[in-house]
Amino acid sequence: xxxxxxxxxxxxxxxxxxxxxxxxxxxxxxxxxxxxxxxxxxxxxxxxxxxxxxxxxxxxxxxxxxxxxxxxxxxxxxxxxxxxxxxxxxxxxxxxxxxxxxxxxxxxxxxxxxxxxxxxxxxxxxxxxxxxxxxxxxxxxxxxxxxxxxxxxxxxxxxxxxxxxxxxxxxxxxxxxxxxxxxxxxxxxxxxxxxxxxxxxxxxxxxxxxxxxxxxxxxxxxxxxxxxxxxxxxxxxxxxxxxxxxxxxxxxxxxxxxxxxxxxxxxxxxxxxxxxxxxxxxxxxxxxxxxxxxxxxxxxxxxxxxxxxxxxxxxxxxxxxxxxxxxx
Amino acid sequence: xxxxxxxxxxxxxxxxxxxxxxxxxxxxxxxxxxxxxxxxxxxxxxxxxxxxxxxxxxxxxxxxxxxxxxxxxxxxxxxxxxxxxxxxxxxxxxxxxxxxxxxxxxxxxxxxxxxxxxxxxxxxxxxxxxxxxxxxxxxxxxxxxxxxxxxxxxxxxxxxxxxxxxxxxxxxxxxxxxxxxxxxxxxxxxxxxxxxxxxxxxxxxxxxxxxxxxxxxxxxxxxxxxxxxxxxxxxxxxxxxxxxxxxxx
Numbered sequence: 001x002x003x004x005x006x007x008x009x010x011x012x013x014x015x016x017x018x019x020x021x022x023x024x025x026x027x028x029x030x031x032x033x034x035x036x037x038x039x040x041x042x043x044x045x046x047x048x049x050x051x052x053x054x055x056x057x058x059x060x061x062x063x064x065x066x067x068x069x070x071x072x073x074x075x076x077x078x079x080x081x082x083x084x085x086x087x088x089x090x091x092x093x094x095x096x097x098x099x100x101x102x103x104x105x106x107x108x109x110x111x112x113x114x115x116x117x118x119x120x121x122x123x124x125x126x127x128x129x130x131x132x133x134x135x136x137x138x139x140x141x142x143x144x145x146x147x148x149x150x151x152x153x154x155x156x157x158x159x160x161x162x163x164x165x166x167x168x169x170x171x172x173x174x175x176x177x178x179x180x181x182x183x184x185x186x187x188x189x190x191x192x193x194x195x196x197x198x199x200x201x202x203x204x205x206x207x208x209x210x211x212x213x214x215x216x217x218x219x220x221x222x223x224x225x226x227x228x229x230x231x232x233x234x235x236x237x238x239x240x241x242x243x244x245x246x247x248x249x250x251x252x253x254x255x256x257x258x259x260x261x262x263x264x265x266x267x268x269x270x271x272x273x274x275x276x277x278x279x280x281x282x283x284x285x286x287x288x289x290x291x292x293x294x295x296x297x298x299x300x301x302x303x304x305x306x307x308x309x310x311x312x313x314x315x316x317x318x319x320x321x322x323x324x325x326x327x328x
Numbered sequence: 329x330x331x332x333x334x335x336x337x338x339x340x341x342x343x344x345x346x347x348x349x350x351x352x353x354x355x356x357x358x359x360x361x362x363x364x365x366x367x368x369x370x371x372x373x374x375x376x377x378x379x380x381x382x383x384x385x386x387x388x389x390x391x392x393x394x395x396x397x398x399x400x401x402x403x404x405x406x407x408x409x410x411x412x413x414x415x416x417x418x419x420x421x422x423x424x425x426x427x428x429x430x431x432x433x434x435x436x437x438x439x440x441x442x443x444x445x446x447x448x449x450x451x452x453x454x455x456x457x458x459x460x461x462x463x464x465x466x467x468x469x470x471x472x473x474x475x476x477x478x479x480x481x482x483x484x485x486x487x488x489x490x491x492x493x494x495x496x497x498x499x500x501x502x503x504x505x506x507x508x509x510x511x512x513x514x515x516x517x518x519x520x521x522x523x524x525x526x527x528x529x530x531x532x533x534x535x536x537x538x539x540x541x542x543x544x545x546x547x548x549x550x551x552x553x554x555x556x557x558x559x560x561x562x563x564x565x566x567x568x569x570x571x572x573x574x575x576x577x
Contacts, residue, residue, distance in 0.1 A: 003422060004429040004453055005470060008445035186433050186449060187442040193430045196419040203379075203417065204431035204492060205405035206439065 002054075002192060008184040017266050021169055025162075032161035033233070038273050039168040040229045043175050045254045045265035047222035052251075053260030054183055055215050056195030057108070060247045061119030062223055064103070064126050065096040067242035069224030072096075074237035075136055077146035084149050085167070089228050096224020097217050104216035108209060120244060127242035142238035146231055157235065164233045171229060175222055182218070183262065191215055195260075252291065256298055258305025267306050330393060332357050332526045333378070333409070333496045338387035340373055340550075347373045348384070349550040355496060359526045362541035364534075366570060370550040371530050372414075375500055378528075379411050380404050392495065406434075410494030412485040414501045414530075418473045425469040427484055428456040432491040459487045463517050479510030483517060490521075497521070499529040503536055515539065538562070546570075 024035055044066055051057040069092035076082040076091055107118040130137045137143055150156040155163035182188050193201045194208055201208050231237045240246065249272070257268025275294060279287035302309045333355040340348040347370045355361055365371050376382035378389060380401035389397045396404050405411075419427050432452050433439040447453070460466045463483045468476060473484060482502055489497055503514045511533070518540055521527060531537050537544065537558075544561045546553040548570050554561065561567055 002446065003426045004433075004446045004449070004456070005423045005425055006445075006447055008447055182442050184445045184447075185442045186439050186444075186446045186452075189426065189446045190430060190433070190439045192422070193419055196421055197417060199413075200417045200419060200488075201430070202401045203405060203411060203413070204488060205402045205434045207400070207402050211440075 002183045003189040004186075006184060010180075014263075017263070018169075018173065025165055029160065029162075032165045034273065034277060036161050036164045036168045036233050037230075038269050039165070039172050040226050040233065041250065041253060041269035041273060042266050043168075043172045043229070044223055044226040044250050045257070045269050046172075046175055046179055046262075047219045047226065048250050048254050049260065049262065049265045050179060050182070050219045050222070051216055052254065053262075053264070054188060054195060055191040055212060057212065057216065058112070058116055059119040060116055060244060060251070061121070061123040062219075062250060063242055063244075063246035064119075064123035065100060065220040065223035066227035066230075066246060066250075067123065067126055067130065068099055069093070069096050069227030070231045070237045070241040071130060071137055071143070071227075072224070073148075073228035073231040074143045074146045077148055077231070077235070078143055079136070083147045085151055085232055088148065088232065089171070089225055092224045092228035093221045096227075097221040099224075100217040100220025101213060104213045104220070108212045108216060120247070123243055123247055127239060130239055130242055137237070140239060142236055144236050146235045146237065148232045148235060157232065161233070168229055168233065171225065175225070179222075180262065187211075252295055254305075256295065256305055258307030261304070261307050264305050264307045271306060330357075331355055331390070332359075332392055333528070334390040335378070336388045336390075338374070338377060338389065339385045340370075340377060340382065341385050347550050348377065350387070351547075351550070351552060353545065353552070355526050355528055357495075357526055358523055359528075360540060360542045361526070361528050362537045362544045363528060363530045363547060364532075364537055364544060365547035365553075368549075369547040371547055372500075373550075374547065375411075375498060375530055378498060379409065405492060405494075408493075408495035409498070410489040410492045410496070411498040412482075412489050412500055412502055414504055416478070416481045416485055416505075418481060418484055418488075420474040421472060423470050424460065424465065424473055424476065424484055425453065425456055427473055428459055428487045428491050429453060431488045432456050432459075435492050456487075456491065459491050462490075462520070463487050464513070477510065479506045479513060482506055482514055486517065486521075494525060496526045496528070499527060499531075501531055502529065503531065503533050511536070 048062050051059065072092040072095050073088040076088050082088065103122050107115055110118060131139055148157055151163055151167050157164050190206060190211065194211065198208050227241055230241065253268035253272045254265055256271055257266065258264025272291065275290055276287055279290040298305055304311060331354040335351055335353045338348055338351040351374060363371055373382060377384045380399060384397065388395055391404065391407055391409055396407065429452050432455050436452060438449060438452065457466060457469060460469055463486060465480055465483050468480060473481060486502065502518065503511045506514055515536055529540060541558055543555065544558055545555040546561065546567050553566060553570065554564055
């Protein structure tokens with residue numbers, strides 16, 4: 001998909017998600033809160049795809065950044081006078097970036113299972129801090145009363161989630177644009193090189209470790225922004241933004257959609273959250289069973305995720321020149 | 329003449345086992361030098377110390393009179409030490425062009441660019457294509473490496489190394505695993521390598537070594553047994569005994 005042989009021009013199919021999102025806004029006004037939640041998880045999954053799909057960093061701790069972003073926006077909105085949505089986003093981005101560079105610099109010296117356990121440990125530690133530091137985070141009760149100003153002083157976060165939906169859509173659009181530029185750039189091609197063969201990248205003179213710390217930090221920043229969005233939309237933060245569960249959820253979403261293909265991060269959260277929402281209404285106790293069955297199906301029969309299946313069934317969606325290169 | 333690559337008393341031990349024992353080695357500018365030795369002589373260990381994959385127990389390594397003993401692998405590459413791998417180490421799922429372009433982009437210092445598209449870096453792509461053309465595999469630029477015959481994969485290895493414009497090039501068994509009907513193209517391409525690059529070739533194929541090298545170092549049990557031009561090596565009794573002797577026994 002990316003690389004020196006790829007055509008970076010935007011294909012018509014790449015506009016589909018945005019057309020669908022705007023169509024959704026007008027056709028299903030009763031589901032805008034759910035829609036905003038999906039958009040947020042798309043951004044979160046997109047940030048994960050950068051490190052997992054392109055750089056090949058396997059992590060179970062991506063919620064550390066999502067959660068830090070969520071609590072940063074929450075603490076600012078609940079405890080301080082900083083209630084401007086963009087200021088909160090900026091603060092969440094900055095703190096997540098700091099955590100990304102600090103933890104990345106330590107853990108990215110390791111690989112495989114060690115790395116996986118370390119990522120999990122970091123989000124577990126943050127979860128425990130959030131749990132114990134009740135004066136700041138509200139602990140297990142969560143942090144309510146998060147104040148967020150109207151966007152640009154005009155659009156209030158209302159009960160129906162109209163502003164929230166467009167706000168999330170706009171932030172996601174910027175995130176998508178940035179990620180797309182990165183993966184088609186020489187830096188993105190270089191990341192693919194590290195994923196494909198790190199030994200070879202060393203041998204062409206690339207300081208692999210620093211390159212990984214860098215993309216890890218970028219990804220952490222995006223995940224932090226996604227977390228802050230969730231807080232702003234709900235005007236509440238709970239402990240469920242940290243720990244293994246949200247990390248696992250976003251990983252499952254990305255695998256469902258398709259790893260390392262940019263739009264897998266779009267399809268996965270839609271399917272996951274819609275299935276979750278539908279099943280949870282019918283069978284409040286057993287909805288995970290449905291997700292599990294879906295995941296087993298995808299892993300057994302559709303190795304490239306749902307997007308991989310679409311590739312196979314609808315060849316016209318395939319990007320012409322680079323299809324051969326990206327087929328794995 | 330100053331050596332481009334030099335080792336002084338290079339030693340490596342794994343516990344009680346010494347696999348490199350006070351190796352003094354010099355590679356002259358533009359040299360065509362071969363390193364040979366029976367299995368277990370320590371050739372791979374020596375190469376790994378040169379490239380930085382393995383830290384020596386003692387001794388020093390110099391590249392263009394700069395000490396690089398403790399320098400990282402990638403920094404040595406940037407300083408002009410290129411290599412190919414004994415077992416092809418390529419981006420198997422990427423097109424041939426990208427395999428070369430990733431290295432060229434590193435050398436040109438554009439690999440950190442995050443905004444402009446990779447495919448808009450015409451200078452990187454043009455240079456990569458001309459490298460492929462020089463090795464006679466320009467037609468395969470768009471082919472996925474995994475779909476190439478092995479002989480051509482070996483050429484891609486060489487193309488990547490040349491894209492780094494190395495001053496010193498270590499060729500680790502460039503013809504290893506190549507079927508005999510394809511080894512001819514490897515040899516003819518080795519003969520065409522730019523004369524200013526100093527080349528150290530590690531090879532088992534004696535035919536290739538004696539045709540390519542101007543000097544040969546014979547390594548036995550971690551020490552340099554002898555270093556001489558090919559004619560002398562061919563006559564040397566000790567070499568026959570430990571190495572070539574196998575063929576005459």
